[in-house]
Amino acid sequence: MIKRFFDWLKQPLGLIAVGIVFLALFSIAAYGLYTTQQSPEQPIQFPHKTHVAFGIQCLYCHPGASKGPSAGLPSQAKCWACHNQIQKTQTSALLAPLKDAVLSGQSIEWVPVAIVPDFVQFNHRAHIAAGKNCEDCHGDVSQMNIAENPQVMNMGWCLNCHVESAGEDQEKLVKLTDCGTCHY
């Protein structure tokens, strides 16, 4: 019976069947990978695009980036300072969660997308000071609606940039490729 099966596999129909199975397995794997790379659900469908279009600077809402390790998420008081004055806030279904949160005093539970593992000590300030722009890592936020992370933020990506920016400066290269610069 096994022999018959193998023989059948050698027939054109069998070859097609093998092809389909392989394709299916590949698609499943690809789908699995795809699911792990999705942007998470956010409590508010926050359109970065719109806000950037109004000319709001990144640092207005994420001021920590220039001062310290964490860029920070704006407090809802900050959101409200503007939205309070915008008529649409009262009517828009999109903005209802913000209104509810502010009125009820509940926190908005954002899910940051640009994240590094807990064993990486990342400092925004140093990167801004080194002349990096937000979009270098976070992508063109002005074209994004809900936040997504355009980069695979892995170590190779970090190192690549570190090595490039060190250039010929040997001392800088040593500092920027030192394990202890990010891991402790």
Place this chain on the structure above:
Amino acid sequence: MATLNDLKISEVKLSEGEGGKWGMVIDQDICTGCQACVAACAMENNISFVGEEDSGYGRSMHWIRIERFWEGEYPEVKMTPNQPMLCQQCGSAPCEPVCPAFATVHSQAEKLNLQVYNRCVGTRYCANNCPYQVRSFNWRDYKRPEPLANQLNPDVTVRRRGVMEKCTFCIQRIHKAQDQAKAEGREVMDGEFTTACAQACPANAITFGRTDDPRSLVSQLAKRRGHGAKHLEELGTLPNVTYFKGG
């Protein structure tokens, strides 16, 4: 023995086995063994407590421990000077070459022995090869019942089971101070920051700073007290911690 003073910044080359950068001076004559450094270190560095059974079986996670022995017999018995033992941040560290994964490596930038937790696969060879026996291993995922985890220092990675760890000379504080200094466009000043153990020590028995700077307090102290000893120096480990034993 070359004194710490002999090392000048210009001489420090970017290879291991050369002079140190950060160093510590410990005065055993005034160390009272009060364990403040041990507690401070544990709080700063998110060190797990392991409970009675494991701690009694040599699994405590202290990054710094205070050793004491006895000399003589009653009534002429004496306690030897308390000896705080922590990672000596060797210039030529026996732990480094034996790690197959490069998880314990020499920081060329800070001249420290790094332990990269997330690279560690737990062969424990480094701990075997450490003549000072100052490395501690995460034998289990030691739990911190809620809400104890609120105390964790966000600047230090919380280690999980199967990972080696050890004293880092509070590298998170080094980085913070350097970052701060850089933001303000200046050099890090001596005494601007210190390690958690040195900061807590009520007797000021621990002093931390730049050994490659002759004007720093560590260098000055080493010069003033003179006859400092480095542990197991004969092994060629080039330790960066200097001990002053007695009066």
Place this chain on the structure above:
Amino acid sequence: MTDHKNHAEHAEAHLREKHLMLDPLPRGRMNEMVMESMRHITWKFWVVFGILAAISAYGLFYSWGVMIAEGLGVAGVNRPVYWGIFLVNTVFWIGISHAGTFISAILRVFKAEFRRPFTRAAELMTTFGLVQAGFSIFMHMGRVWLSYWLMPYPNQRLLWPNLHSPLSWDLLAITTYILGSTMYLFLPLIPDMAMARDRSTGWRKTLYKILALGFRGTEGEWTHLRNAMNIFAFAIIPVMFSVHTIVSWDFAAATRPGWSSTIFGPYFVIGALHSGMGAVITVLAIIRGTMKHMKYFIRPEHFDAIGKLMLIISMTWAYFFFNDYMVQWYGGDKWTKQLLHFHEAGPMGWMWFAMLVCNVVIPWAILWNPKWRSTPWLVSTVGIIINVGMWFERYIIVPISLTINRMPFTWRMYQPGIEIPLGIGTLAFFALLYMAASKLIPLIPVWEVQEGQMAHELKKFGRETVVTVSELE
């Protein structure tokens, strides 16, 4: 005249009874015997097989699973004994694995004719032993799920394994050894597989067909096979020596009292052979005792021959042991002295003495006597004892020596925990693999035996009957 004739006939009969090479059977009969030994499976076999399978599953799946989930805290390792029985077992199994190569490669190279019936059993020991060593070393790791990091492969992190580390050398050496020895096991298996293929039906036929690689026994095939085996036999010998030397460097390259010893390389190699020969002879005794027709193939002469080897190896081991001890003691380092004293006088001192009794006293006392060393049960018991002794030796080198270091404040004893079921699991799995192999492949390399028998002849020169061996290759 008749007397003389009778006498000569007696002598000849005696020689034939004693030596397999002089006692040929028809090839078809011999092949059938081997096939039957494989096919003959009793209920006892299944009972033992089931028990071993259960023990292996408990040790290697359940216990290891628990340890992976809980961390190494469930084992007995601590500060300062960071390495425990896992490493003892690793060294032990790698040691065991040395016998196979030694017997089949070195004895083959030196054309020791008595090797012929048991090269296969010994080579299997190499492969199966290395499997257990692999288990043991991976069990030992704190984060075994990341063990692939020890392999050099291109990755986005731009990180490579540290080739300064003796552990990396170890990994390379053992990987080379396991690949090499498996191939070396496989080459002499091909003609036997072909033989089995021609004599079986059903799934066995399919299996053997695949394994025989279409071997038909043409002159060209034999020439290629012989060439390949010769190349491997010579190539695997340095690999074998290097593997245990490198294993010894795990210890010798460290800066620890009791470990940092330059003699460790040869000391470990000879120790490996010591335990390996002990294991081979034990396995042979078991095969001879439990499998059908094996009394024909494995005879007291083989136990006698291996017994002699064991005696020589035991003497060599004793020499290296003394050498190592002497040099360490004479060095006068206070920590080393403390450690040597601790070996004998510490709480585990009994083990130190037991090691010497098992490795030296008992082998010497028994193996000098040709009659005793030809007695399978006795000499295999000595083999087991030597293995116990060699396990003790590794236990003394790893956890007991780790107890003493340069920081007396941290000295602490080691009490094994989950290492014990894990270790027993590897032992059971080793036996299990052997049992499975005994029913799947001929444990006797039939063609080698037949080749030997063809080469051996009894010739008469006048009144004397003389054994001659002709060069076949």
Place this chain on the structure above:
Amino acid sequence: MSEKFSRRDFLKLAGMGAATTAVLTGCGPASRYVKREPYQQMPEYNYNGQSTYYATTCRECAAGCGLVIRTIQGRAIKTEGNANHPLNLGKTCARGQATLHGLYNPNRVRGPIKHARGDRLYAKANDPFNDNFDDAEPNMSWDEALQTVADALTKYKPEEIGFLMGMAPDHLFDLVTDLANATGINAPVRFGALGMFESRATLSKAAETLFGEARMPFFDVGGAQVVLSFGANFLETWLSPVSYTRGFASLRQAETKMRGKLVQFEARMSATGGKADEWVPLRPGTEALVALAIGRLASEIRGGAMPRVFSSVDPIDVASKSGVKLEALEHIAAMFANSTGALAIPGGAALGQSNGLAVAEAVLALNALADNFGKPGGVYFSPLAPSQTEYQRPASAKEMQDFVQKMKDGKFKALFIHGVNPVFELPASMDFKGALANVEQVISFATFPDETAAEADFIFPDHHGLESWGYQRVVTGSDLPVLSGAQPVVAPYYDTRAAADVLISAAQLAGGSFAQALPFKDEVEFLRGKVSALMGEANGSFSAMDAVAFMASFQQFGGWWKMSDGRTAPSAADALNQNVKGDAAEFAGEGEFFFIPFVSPTLAEAGANKPWLQELPDPTTTVMWNTWLEMNPETAHELHIEYDDVVRVVSEAGAVELPVYVYPAIRPDTVAMPFGQGHTAYGRYAEGRGVNPADLFGGHFNEAGDLAFAGMKVKIEKTGKKRPLSRLESMMGVYGVGLGEEH
């Protein structure tokens, strides 16, 4: 094998494939997404990811060290010393470091609770690493709680209401004192086990006898050249350990002077004794004799008239009684007499004996001989804290016994307990627990579910020290008069409320004189009133234009202190003309061993519930997580006792069982044991661990009313059991156990 592959199989396979890829790509971002809650309203002076530091005062003991707590986004992360604080100059002890493990302790009282006396306040489990310990749920609202307090205040006559408080002279003590003064309720009584073991009453009584002032002496160890310490464990828990440790460091290694020497007289080598240059194991009870003999020998060396205080003592007799060789006495006396900076300190177990007062007097007389009063390296009176008019001593054990007697007699109908755990800390023979039965209503303000809280009717939990406001007077250890300030560094984690707030609100509810006594909106208003009273004082560490600014600076700097040395010199006039009774102490009990309890240097009286303090090795024995009995190797050998053998220690008042630590530095006729463990409640890390020496204490006092805790003899009985102690040290490496005979 079949060609057919059902749809279900396919889905299964697909699922498995997806799961496998998910596992394999476990490093993908999806596996790490976490929710983050930003502030609803970002506090000013706070930045994302940056720490904020708040100055406050350490509440782990009564010393009052200044702390700066590093917080990040509302969580307290790290204790650091307040570098400006005159008492500790930026340093902390281990207990101060571990105060965060109190704040975030898994077992705290989470809100107001009414419960039956003796009921558990948290679920019991055997594994302290397990999460499943449920604290008792709060079952009252704070309104009900306030009403309960108000009712208690009004229902009973003022003289039937008692307040028992912790040892620290803090704002709450002032508030209750004000309340008591205005309403006639009993004045608050302060007590703490540390004070009991320090024999504070004895120290001040001796000062009163010799110098005419009942003040807390300050010993300037740092300035001295030769320090004779009679049992004072000043490097461990004594009075103000951080400050005294700093003194010790400059005794040994000051830049400007020679290395000073420390001689420690005690029967059991303490951590302080371990650091001494000479350790003199005298027979317990002969400290006064030895001090007088040294005084006599030193006077002889110095020449001149023999002071009256030393005249009657016979050094040869003392040598035989004390077990200290005459040559040793002479050598120490010579050292003392010839030094320009000689200092003698009485303390520890030496004072906790029937003749403790005589010991204190004899030792203080030595200082008079050294003529060091008010001089660097000598004896001072500690400065009175700002706004303090006299030294407020905590209650002695004798006074506590009277207090308990009043309870037993039913004189208290309502008892408020704050900041102290008398069920655990007082000698079991005093039977505080039993006495509580005669009090109608017991209200505890305990932060933690301790033994006393478990015996209360109501627990109205106070905040943890790091969540609360307050100030505290620094009693000793600083040369400046200090009022150390406390402020919340984090928001209260549970539904707790400041005891001061509870009292203020309840007083408003109670009305009448209560409302008038505490006419404040809340605790902070009360504090501001008290603190801003200092505004007018000259020479302060800061000044301000108005009360708000003053209070802000008070918070920012962690207190207010005068910039001038507030220490005063005791009058030496009569010190040498006293008549000190130098008789050896009397010992209660039948046993053959002197018994020395000492406060665990790492745990002290209230550290047992902090897991990292439990895991700190004891400085002398390196034992963790347990209690042990120290015994001389010779004695152990004679009794056929080995290390870790469990023995029964029997005193006249009780018995406990604990493992033996064979301790090389203790007299063969003495056994010793730490105080700090042996809790029967107090959270998962403390409960059921070790034993409490207070169970052995009988009701004997010295002349100053302090407990004669070291005035006992005990019997040792073998039990045949073994209980391994967790030690950091190696038995092999340190004691040669198991290394083979020759070692």
